[in-house]
Amino acid sequence: MTGPLFAKSALLGFSxxxxxxxxxxxxxxxxxxxxxxxxxATGLGTALADCCYAALAAAGFAAFAASLSILSKPLAxxxxxxxxxxxxxxxxxxxxxxxxxxxxxxxxxxxxxxxxLTISNPMTIMAFAAIxxxxxxxxxxxxxxxxxxxxxxxxGSMGWWIFLSAAVAIARDKLPHxxxxxxSKASGIILIAFGTASVISAVPAF
Numbered sequence: 001m002t003g004p005l006f007a008k009s010a011l012l013g014f015s016x017x018x019x020x021x022x023x024x025x026x027x028x029x030x031x032x033x034x035x036x037x038x039x040x041a042t043g044l045g046t047a048l049a050d051c052c053y054a055a056l057a058a059a060g061f062a063a064f065a066a067s068l069s070i071l072s073k074p075l076a077x078x079x080x081x082x083x084x085x086x087x088x089x090x091x092x093x094x095x096x097x098x099x100x101x102x103x104x105x106x107x108x109x110x111x112x113x114x115x116x117l118t119i120s121n122p123m124t125i126m127a128f129a130a131i132x133x134x135x136x137x138x139x140x141x142x143x144x145x146x147x148x149x150x151x152x153x154x155x156g157s158m159g160w161w162i163f164l165s166a167a168v169a170i171a172r173d174k175l176p177h178x179x180x181x182x183x184s185k186a187s188g189i190i191l192i193a194f195g196t197a198s199v200i201s202a203v204p205a206f
Contacts, residue, residue, distance in 0.1 A: 002148055009054070009152025010159070016050055017043070017160035022083055022121075023114055025190045027161060028168050030110065036169040041107040043161020045114030047154050052119060054153040055146065073202045078120050080198030086117075087191030121198070 023046050031039030 002144075005145060005148050006152040006155075009149045010156035012054075013047065013050055013153035013156025013158075014160050015156075016153075017046065017157040022191050022194045023118060024164070025186070026086070026114065026117075027164055031165050031168040032172050036165050037107065038110055039165030039168060040158075040162055041110040042114050043158060043165065045111040045116075046118045047157035047161065048111070049115045049118035050157050051150050051154050054150045057149075076120070076198045077202035080195045080200075080202060082117060082120070083191045083195030083198060085195075087188045087193075087195055089188070091185060091188035091192075 023042070027039050027042040030042050
């Protein structure tokens, strides 16, 4: 039972991490500017947030769903504003890319930023609930099984972020310097688009 449950949970973590959204854009940007460890730290913040949702879901899917209905709108507004701030910071021509807003000068700062972004992203919340149910993990779990789920999500999510960070770190030495600047602008546009959509989705609730 433990093996299949861990495999399902790892698949859940990987599936949530793999689509290239705002966190993926930030991960690529930070890896290009600050190296492999900065990219992994970005992914770790996201993976830890995913683990929080996994723990909540494992404690009881009904309670998890109820929490989503209460928190999704406020989180969407806060997360959207944060994404807009980051996005416009990445677009500023005069900004030092190594110290872009929210990038954090330390690995702890990097982890904290992406943790907050992921925990407040309504798309992550909805995707987590849907995939969790689709993998047959919506039933009540005992403590041991819940721990297996959380660890599986962490391993699956980090597997993707390590792969992405390593691929970008290897490629960056073969790319022209202008590529990093282009990625910074593209990342800014992606963050602004997601941030705008998130704020718009939250406005009717206020």
